[in-house]
Amino acid sequence: MKLYKELVTIIKDENRVSINETILEQHSKGLAYHTPVKPDIVVFPTTTEEIRSILALANLHQIPVTPYGAGSSLEGHFIPVNKGIMINLTRMNKIIDIRPDDFIVKVQPGVTRNQLNQELKKYGLFFPVDPGADASIGGMASTNASGTNSVKYGTMKDQVLGLEVVLANGKIIKTGGMAIKSSAGYNLTSLFVGSEGTLGVFSEVTLRLKGIQEATVAGRALFSSIEEAGKAAETMLKSGISFGKIELVDDRTIKAVNAYKETNYQEVPTLFIEISGSDQSVQHDIAVTQEVAMSEGCTLFEFENDSLARAKLWEARHHVAFAILAANPGKGMLSTDVCVPISELPNAIIETRKITDKFQVDAAIFGHIGDGNYHAVMSIDEDNVGKIEKINEHIVQYALKKGGTCTGEHGVGIGKRKFLSQEHGDAVKVMKTIKASLDPMGILNPGKVF
Amino acid sequence: MKLYKELVTIIKDENRVSINETILEQHSKGLAYHTPVKPDIVVFPTTTEEIRSILALANLHQIPVTPYGAGSSLEGHFIPVNKGIMINLTRMNKIIDIRPDDFIVKVQPGVTRNQLNQELKKYGLFFPVDPGADASIGGMASTNASGTNSVKYGTMKDQVLGLEVVLANGKIIKTGGMAIKSSAGYNLTSLFVGSEGTLGVFSEVTLRLKGIQEATVAGRALFSSIEEAGKAAETMLKSGISFGKIELVDDRTIKAVNAYKETNYQEVPTLFIEISGSDQSVQHDIAVTQEVAMSEGCTLFEFENDSLARAKLWEARHHVAFAILAANPGKGMLSTDVCVPISELPNAIIETRKITDKFQVDAAIFGHIGDGNYHAVMSIDEDNVGKIEKINEHIVQYALKKGGTCTGEHGVGIGKRKFLSQEHGDAVKVMKTIKASLDPMGILNPGKVF
Known part of the structure; x- marks a missing residue:
């Protein structure tokens, strides 16, 4: 209740600070299979300054903070495993500046992909990263999302030119800029892209755009x-x-x-x-x-x-994922997400069908073959969770053996933490060193990535 | 002399550890205008293990270490301003593994761009980043180099899939991998690319390749x-x-x-x-x-x-840069390297011609217009250095005012350090935090970037 009052003092609008059970419930789970956890409180900031104040408060009292975009994560990124404050960014949904002659747009993190493309159409431009879901730009940047278009246009890391980031201590920094290229200092933009809310909260995102093809x-x-x-x-x-x-x-x-x-x-x-x-x-x-x-x-x-x-x-x-869900009403879903060197993809898919058959599990298997990234989508419930996790483990081990990665585009979140050290070895220590130096209290999205 | 003996003990080959004056002289200056400084000693490792031992020794005694590739830097990246050990990587020039079906190659850092493309031709493949000079792949990765092809193929950050890096403490890590995409943890590859030898020494580089066009x-x-x-x-x-x-x-x-x-x-x-x-x-x-x-x-x-x-x-x-040099025999050269939002490029070029005319300086002005990156190449000597630096300052200030960057592809090195805080504000503090956490003794290429 003390936290509630302090947050209301910051936000100055009771409608944007919630401890309503239904709201907490809505922010407790993703689209996938991970165990739900309710946050203590949900805040809906509308400005960078509000995010700054929330983080300064959280850092002072060592309260966990979890950013929330469109809620389309498949790896439980926004499940607040240590509870605390959930920052729902959906009201920060303004397109701040479209510069059609520079092929650049600056948006708030809650802007969704479809919202952005609807607006860009009138300039003959579009934003090419398409993960399928109508995800938020902030969320897509957080997980380095990609999808079916990435064989031509790359992933979020290729399209994000700059970020405004609120750090754990409430300091605001701007990374990158509006130049298409830069060699000026460390590439912090690419470090924050894909950091899954564990290094800072994005309050603005500058994106490259493409011309709509004839x-x-x-x-x-x-x-x-x-x-x-x-x-x-x-x-x-x-x-x-x-x-x-x-x-x-x-x-x-x-x-x-x-x-x-x-x-x-x-x-x-x-x-x-x-x-x-x-x-x-x-x-x-x-x-x-x-x-x-x-x-x-x-x-x-x-x-x-x-x-x-x-x-x-x-x-x-x-709709292949929905086809699997429809055939298994009331159940959750697990989507594997490995990416292998592209020549390895056909064998990886054959191996995946073999293992799902062995465990007698129904799976939709499909892949972004131009990138070597593919998914096996399986329905999951209490009865088969052990079996499904074994299949996932097998698929990841196969990919790592071939020089691939445990996640091509969904991110580590909760589900892939156990594979990170195996994939990256001592490089994980460097990641942890960076995390500790930027978020010494460990308040930012704890329980994810590591 | 003690250092010489310790390095010979590590390298076990006197021909690859040098305190010869001519050799030290050769490693004291770049192609550009920066004041030469001779290193104390030059080492020519041939293996990652040797680099590891050199760095462990340097870290123990707090001796500065500067990596050297093909020597084509335009911003004095490898001038050992605090002297110490120069690591010349030209003997680590093996192409380790070409995987044509995966569009991937793994090379040692001393492999040059032309050497690599010569070898790739037989597979119908090429490596698309072309900075003009026959730079080393390690050096190109260090500065996030690009060039005339980047409008189509991007910069080094887009092409480097993974790195083997020897850290300041002699630990070896591998970043990235052979998958075209990954969302598995922090993107350390993009952090090290463009870090100009200040965070670690690259001992292997994995690159994406492209098919030669019809x-x-x-x-x-x-x-x-x-x-x-x-x-x-x-x-x-x-x-x-x-x-x-x-x-x-x-x-x-x-x-x-x-x-x-x-x-x-x-x-x-x-x-x-x-x-x-x-x-x-x-x-x-x-x-x-x-x-x-x-x-x-x-x-x-x-x-x-x-x-x-x-x-x-x-x-x-x-040859436009050479044209300027030829017209001014015996003099050095300064190449500006700002990058602006692309619609700003024509005006930036006009402004640049105005300022060089005002100072009555001969300059070749040309740009990668698809990226908004352009250069003014001017000859430089003791008499006009003040004037040329004023012109450079003016050009950088103009670019920053337009949302651009002080360096599009050459890197910060020595010459752009003074602009970094103006361009990135408090983000530079984050860069310094990362630097301090990975190189606490500050042995890696001191006096560069910051």
């Missing part, structure tokens, strides 16, 4: 085996074509999508492809892609030019 | 004013064409090149352009580029398809 086509290439599909994708990537998206979905996952969406896609390993650019270059790139696909054993190659058919195709791809 | 054309577009050329470049970039290179060179610089190379390029503001891709897309992109150029006041538009003519064209562009 033409976009989407299509499917069907194969008799994962190996063939993988080999074809590898050859396509080597051909120098700049794919907008290139996704591999296995036969069993197509089957789940058909059942869920009432579609009738042929149930074989499939590459979902998108190519964008000028009309002419897209036509050329499709032709080359088809040629490569056919020479690698493709059995059917179909492209959709019109935007409706394209949307339907990508909806099928984006 | 077709490449280069060309020139001439304009009557810098404003027109700048506006045209902006419109070209917005058209969605993926330029390989797009460089703006001012009229006076073309004149200097003509005098130096005995060429007869028309002496007007010029865009040097390169487009690569499939035959068909390149043809299309040239047509669009020409159309845009003409609509923005281009007076002549010429493209070269054959590789010889293309090489000649880029030689002219790459």
Whole structure:
């Protein structure tokens, strides 16, 4: 109650400081399987100055602080395992400055991806990182999110030019700037991107933008085996074509999508492809892609030019996780997220299907093949949690053995902490040294990353 | 002499530990204008283990250590201002592992850019970062180097996937890995890239590679004013064409090149352009580029398809700095390196010509217009050093006022230290906190960055 009063004094608006049970409950869990924990209190700041005051207070009393964006994390990033203050950033949702001639936008952290792209459309621009969910820009920066577009446009680390960060001690710093390139001192922007709220709270994010392409086509290439599909994708990537998206979905996952969406896609390993650019270059790139696909054993190659058919195709791809959830009502979900050197992807997917079959678990398996990143989405409940975690462990160990990473885009959060030392060895000590030097009281999102 | 004996004990080869005056002299200065300082001793390690032993010794006795690559730094990065041990990494020049199917290579830090590309050619691959000089990969990673290709392929921070780093205390860590993407913990790779030898010595670098494009054309577009050329470049970039290179060179610089190379390029503001891709897309992109150029006041538009003519064209562009040096024999050189939001570039170049004219100084002015990064190269000697430094100061202040950075690709080194706090404010304190936590004795490349 003392904390509540102190926070109300800072925020000066009782409606933005909550100890309401329903609100606490809403902030206790993510989309995934992690054990819920309710925060003691939820604050809804609207300015950097308010965040600053909250952190100064928390640091003084050593109260844990957890930032919350759109709530779409898959690794429990915002579950306040040590309770304390939850900073809900959804009311900091202003687009501060669009500079179309500089291909730059500055936003508050609560702005969501769709909100931003809706606004950018009128300038012929768009923000290319697309993790599927309508995540907040602050949250996406926190986890170094990416998604289907990253084969062409990279991840958040490639698109965030600068940050305003409130540090654990309430000091405000600005990293990076509005220049596309800089070699001026340590790259703090890239250090904070992906730090999952453990080094500071983002209060502003400056992003690079891209021009909307003249033409976009989407299509499917069907194969008799994962190996063939993988080999074809590898050859396509080597051909120098700049794919907008290139996704591999296995036969069993197509089957789940058909059942869920009432579609009738042929149930074989499939590459979902998108190519964008000028009309002419897209036509050329499709032709080359088809040629490569056919020479690698493709059995059917179909492209959709019109935007409706394209949307339907990508909806099928984006709904594979929901297909698994729909088939298992009332259960939670675990999505694996390893990333391997790209030539290893087909074998990794085959291995993953083997292990889920061995444990008799239903899984949607699909991957960003251009990056070597893939997911196995499985429904989870109290009865099968042990089994699912064993599968996840097996998949991570396989990826690490091949030189890969335990998380390509979801982040460490709670679920991947146990793998961090195995992946990075003594480099984790350096990470911990940095954490201790910037947050000596350990108030920022405790229980995550390490 | 005691240090010499201790280092010989570590290295076990007297030929790789030197206190020869000529050798010390060779390691005392860079290509630029900074005051030379000789190290006490130069060591030529061949293994990570040797670097480890050198650093452990230096840390114990608090001896400064400065890493040395190809010696092409323009900001005095390897001038050992506090003397001590110079680690010359040129004998660590092995290409350790090429994985063409993964578009990855692992190299020792002394491998040079040309050496690497020569080897990669046989796989149809290349390493896209090109700072002009035949720099070492370790040095390029240390300064977050880039160059003319970065508008298409980004900077070193975008291409370095992982590092092996020997820390100040002699501990060896590995950052990153072989996955194209990762969200597993803090992005230490991006922290070490651009840290200019002040946080650790790189002993291995893992790089992303690109496929050699089917077709490449280069060309020139001439304009009557810098404003027109700048506006045209902006419109070209917005058209969605993926330029390989797009460089703006001012009229006076073309004149200097003509005098130096005995060429007869028309002496007007010029865009040097390169487009690569499939035959068909390149043809299309040239047509669009020409159309845009003409609509923005281009007076002549010429493209070269054959590789010889293309090489000649880029030689002219790459030799502008030499043109200035040749016109001023025996003098040193200062290259400014600011980067501004891209729409600010034409005005920044006009402002730069104004200030060099005001001080009656000869300067080559040219820029990576796709990134907003440009250089004014001026000859420098004892007589004019004050004047040249005033010009540099003016150019940096102008860039910072426009939201830019004091260094786009050369790094801070010695010359830009005085601007760092102005550019980054309290973020510099965070950089210093990190430096102190990883190198508490301050042995690593003292007198640089801060």
